[in-house]
Structures are given as C-alpha cells and as structure tokens.
Amino acid sequence: MTDEVQPLRTLGGPMARRQLHFVWILDVSGSMRADGKIQALNVAISEALPSLRAAAQSNMSADVMVRAVTFSTGAKWHCADPVPVGEFRWQPVEAEGFTDMGAALSLVAEGLRVPPMPERGLSPVLVLVSDGQPTDDFADGLRQLLDTTWGSRAIRLAIAIGRDADLSVLQTFIGHESGQRPVLANDPEAIIAAIRWASTAVAPTFRESGSSLAVAGDDDLFYAPDDSRPL
Amino acid sequence: MNERIAGPIAASGRILRVEVTTACETGSAHRRQQRGSDDAVGWTGAGAVLATVAVADGHSDPRCVRRRLGADFVVAAAAALPPEPLTPSAMADAFISDWRRRVDQHLAGNPLTPADAAADAAWRANARMAYGTTALLCRITQDAVAVVRIGDGDVIAVATDGRARRLVAPEPRSDGSTESISHPDAQRAALSLAIPAAAAPILMLLATDGFDNAYPAEDSMLRAATELAELRRDSGRPIGSDVLNRWAREAADVSGDDATVAAIWIETAATGGMARAR
Numbered sequence: 001m002t003d004e005v006q007p008l009r010t011l012g013g014p015m016a017r018r019q020l021h022f023v024w025i026l027d028v029s030g031s032m033r034a035d036g037k038i039q040a041l042n043v044a045i046s047e048a049l050p051s052l053r054a055a056a057q058s059n060m061s062a063d064v065m066v067r068a069v070t071f072s073t074g075a076k077w078h079c080a081d082p083v084p085v086g087e088f089r090w091q092p093v094e095a096e097g098f099t100d101m102g103a104a105l106s107l108v109a110e111g112l113r114v115p116p117m118p119e120r121g122l123s124p125v126l127v128l129v130s131d132g133q134p135t136d137d138f139a140d141g142l143r144q145l146l147d148t149t150w151g152s153r154a155i156r157l158a159i160a161i162g163r164d165a166d167l168s169v170l171q172t173f174i175g176h177e178s179g180q181r182p183v184l185a186n187d188p189e190a191i192i193a194a195i196r197w198a199s200t201a202v203a204p205t206f207r208e209s210g211s212s213l214a215v216a217g218d219d220d221l222f223y224a225p226d227d228s229r230p231l
Numbered sequence: 232m233n234e235r236i237a238g239p240i241a242a243s244g245r246i247l248r249v250e251v252t253t254a255c256e257t258g259s260a261h262r263r264q265q266r267g268s269d270d271a272v273g274w275t276g277a278g279a280v281l282a283t284v285a286v287a288d289g290h291s292d293p294r295c296v297r298r299r300l301g302a303d304f305v306v307a308a309a310a311a312l313p314p315e316p317l318t319p320s321a322m323a324d325a326f327i328s329d330w331r332r333r334v335d336q337h338l339a340g341n342p343l344t345p346a347d348a349a350a351d352a353a354w355r356a357n358a359r360m361a362y363g364t365t366a367l368l369c370r371i372t373q374d375a376v377a378v379v380r381i382g383d384g385d386v387i388a389v390a391t392d393g394r395a396r397r398l399v400a401p402e403p404r405s406d407g408s409t410e411s412i413s414h415p416d417a418q419r420a421a422l423s424l425a426i427p428a429a430a431a432p433i434l435m436l437l438a439t440d441g442f443d444n445a446y447p448a449e450d451s452m453l454r455a456a457t458e459l460a461e462l463r464r465d466s467g468r469p470i471g472s473d474v475l476n477r478w479a480r481e482a483a484d485v486s487g488d489d490a491t492v493a494a495i496w497i498e499t500a501a502t503g504g505m506a507r508a509r
Contacts, residue, residue, distance in 0.1 A: 010481055011459060012453075012458065013451050015447075017445075
C-alpha cells in the first residue's frame with residue numbers, strides 16, 4: 001500500500017492541443033481563366049495537400065485546421081468551417097468576375113474573431129493568391145483583418161500568379177517588416193511549387209524566430225482576447 | 232528589477248516545514264525528434280533555509296545550443312545561494328551573478344563554434360545566449376517565501392482558503408519571445424516578490440509553460456494547483472511523485488513541450504495542524 005494519493009482525473013481539467021488555422025484566400029476573378037491559371041491553382045492545392053499534412057504532422061503541438069475563401073465579384077467562404085487537415089479535400093473552384101480582394105480580407109477578418117476562434121492557439125497562416133489588382137477597397141479589408149487579434153498575429157504569405165499581379169498590394173498584405181516577399185509563379189509548375197511552399201508554413205521550422213537578440217521561448221503560442229468585447 | 236513585498240512580516244508567523252515534490256517529462260515533440268528535455272528542476276534545503284527550489288526551461292531558439300546546460304546552471308546557482316537572509320532583489324542579483332559565472336567559466340573552457348552567420352552574430356553580441364533559459368526560483372525560510380522569475384512559466388500560490396493565483400506574472404510579449412536569464416539586462420527583467428510567513432500560501436507551484444500550453448483555458452493551471460492543495464490537505468499525506476509524473480506526462484504529450492513542475496507544500500503552525508487533524 002502506498003502513502004501517496006492519486007487524483008481521479010487530470011489535474012486542472014481536460015487538456016487539449018492548440019489549433020493552428022490555415023486559410024487559403026484565393027483570387028477566382030475572370031482573369032484567372034487565362035493561360036490555364038485557375039486549373040493550375042486547383043491542381044496545385046490538391047497536389048500540395050500531402051505537403052500540408054506532412055508539415056502539420058511535424059507540428060506535434062498543434063491541430064491544423066484548414067479553411068478557404070474565394071474572391072471575384074464579392075467574396076465567399078469556399079470552405080467555411082475549419083476542417084482538420086487530415087480530412088480536408090479540395091473542391092475545385094471556377095473563375096469569373098472582378099477582383100474584390102478587400103471583401104475577401106473583410107470576410108477572413110470575421111472568421112478570425114474570438115469567438116468563433118479560440119482564445120488560445122498558434123498564430124494562423126493566411127495565404128493570399130492573386131493574379132491581378134484589387135477592384136474594391138483593399139486597404140479597408142486589410143485594416144479590418146489587422147484589427148482582429150489573430151489577424152494581426154497571423155503569418156501572412158502571398159503568391160503572385162502571372163505578371164499582372166499587383167506586387168505592391170501583396171507586399172502590403174504580407175507586411176513590409178515581416179522579411180517575406182510575394183512569391184512569383186508564372187507557370188503551372190511554379191504555381192504548384194509556390195502553393196507547396198506556402199503549405200509548409202504550418203511547420204515549426206518555418207515559424208521559428210531568428211530575430212536580433214530576442215530569443216524564442218517555445219513556439220509562437222498566443223492568447224487572444226475576445227474580439228467582441230468592447231475596448 | 233520589479234520587487235514586491237506582500238505586507239509586513241508578522242513576528243508570530245513562522246513556517247515550520249515544507250515538502251517538495253518534482254517531476255520532469257520530455258515533450259512529445261522532443262521525443263519524436265529524439266531530443267532530450269531542455270528543462271531542469273532541483274531543490275535543496277539546509278539550516279535556516281527550509282528549501283530552495285528552481286525550475287528552468289531552456290529556450291528552443293536554435294541559437295541557444297547549450298540551453299540544457301544553461302537550465303542545469305539555474306538549478307546549481309539556486310542551490311549555491313548564500314544561506315543568510317536576502318531581500319528578493321538581492322537574491323535575484325546573487326542568483327544571476329552566479330549563473331553568469333558558471334556560464335562564463337564553461338565558455339572559457341568550451342568555446343562556441345558557430346554553425347551559421349546568425350548564430351555567429353548573436354553570440355558575438357552575447358555569448359551567454361547559447362545557454363539561454365528561463366528561471367523560476369523559490370526560497371523558503373522560517374520567515375518568508377521569496378520568489379524570483381525570469382521569463383515565462385507559472386508561479387502559482389494557493390492560499391489557505393484554497394484560492395490560487397499567479398504571482399509575478401509578466402506582461403505577454405507579442406513577438407513570441409521570452410525574457411531570459413542570458414540577456415544582458417536579466418536583472419531588470421527579473422520579477423521578484425516576498426510573502427511573509429504569516430501570509431504564506433499552503434502550496435507553491437512552479438511549472439514550465441509545457442503545462443499551461445496543454446490546457447485550452449487560462450485558469451486551468453490555477454484549478455490544478457487548487458486541486459493539488461486539496462489532495463494534500465484532505466489526505467494528510469505528501470503529494471506523490473507519481474501524481475506529478477503522471478500529470479507531467481499528460482502535459483508533455485499534449486503540449487509537445489517539456490513539462491516540468493515543482494510543488495511545495497508549506498506548513499505553518501495553523502496549516503500544519505489542519506493537515507494533521509484530518
């Protein structure tokens with residue numbers, strides 16, 4: 001018989017791994033029909049899924065959840081509910097209409113609010129893919145996104161498809177201080193490579209800090225206040 | 232340096248004895264990468280000092296290549312603190328100085344070999360960064376409980392009424408980085424506090440963030456600390472190492488990070504009598 005006493009359940013209540021939200025923000029405007037770009041994008045995302053899953057598996061402290069937004073004339077959720085990366089299947093998108101990138105960022109901002117996002121988690125990854133220039137108020141959409149706690153703390157990446165993509169806008173989305181630049185993809189192979197590269201952003205190695213004299217503690221775990229609370 | 236004294240020390244209050252239980256579990260991510268734990272924990276007690284307990288969490292930053300050694304030096308520096316009474320700030324100063332001395336001594340015999348330009352630049356600016364770690368320190372004498380904290384992790388006190396609260400909690404940093412004992416301004420970054428014996432908690436919990444990161448809610452660690460105190464008080468028996476080991480294992484599996492904890496049960500005349508009466 002032992003002198004020690006055991007609790008009947010986990011101290012402090014149930015434990016749970018943190019979520020890492022990965023969001024595709026995809027330009028499906030009419031110009032994406034040219035040169036097979038939209039077909040290449042569909043193929044690229046499907047083919048990059050194993051890379052995304054592999055990167056997610058390397059991040060043992062997180063459950064990676066995937067969503068997708070498309071924008072053309074307006075914006076809508078292509079996959080509204082966050083899906084565990086292992087269950088995520090890509091449904092092809094079609095191209096038509098304008099390039100309402102601002103509406104897409106506004107929609108993503110809504111999706112990153114707390115709630116429905118958890119208060120605790122790893123910083124999300126937002127990947128913006130576009131071949132053109134915004135036809136709506138991009139700056140307002142970006143402002144709404146950055147006004148959310150998770151939006152401001154997200155890792156933001158951009159892929160420029162073709163030579164008409166607005167690199168300045170994409171760089172503004174990424175942030176000028178991040179050290180990242182838009183990735184250029186001018187042909188189907190390059191699109192696949194760029195999408196696959198973006199998928200690795202959920203891996204810890206991608207997310208490690210290497211800045212100046214500040215040292216990374218353990219990971220980029222953040223606690224977000226409820227965005228619906230008045231300030 | 233931030234220092235807080237939680238009220239005057241009452242001459243009538245004395246801490247009679249302490250029980251220290253520790254656990255350290257390698258994170259599941261580290262196990263998968265076949266890395267050992269970057270955490271360290273240890274305690275000592277002699278004479279007027281009932282216990283000195285230290286918990287350290289070596290930084291994952293790739294430039295901190297000797298992080299585990301740095302964590303071990305935290306434990307060694309804590310154990311080497313002078314036995315005479317110290318204010319919390321003096322304790323922090325002595326602790327940081329001794330840690331630096333150990334690091335510098337090791338560096339002198341084992342120069343760093345940078346693998347890349349980033350590490351080279353960082354180490355030229357501050358070679359101690361290679362040993363970067365957080366540090367949680369708690370020293371208990373008959374008169375007071377003193378705490379020093381540098382970097383992240385939890386320092387939780389459970390009061391006699393069972394309520395738990397975080398002590399010396401730093402402001403969260405937006406860039407994911409942490410304060411470090413390896414920083415040149417470690418003295419400024421150190422948070423310290425003393426609780427007089429008359430107001431001593433019944434339980435102190437020092438834990439690396441591998442625990443807190445395993446929970447979905449911010450107050451879960453506080454609840455865990457309260458439950459541990461109830462377990463100890465209701466049973467009248469010491470908190471078992473197997474209890475903490477199992478808890479640490481669960482946390483390390485879920486968070487992926489190393490999970491290290493020290494639970495310190497503190498008995499004054501009042502709380503000691505309460506525990507024995509059950």
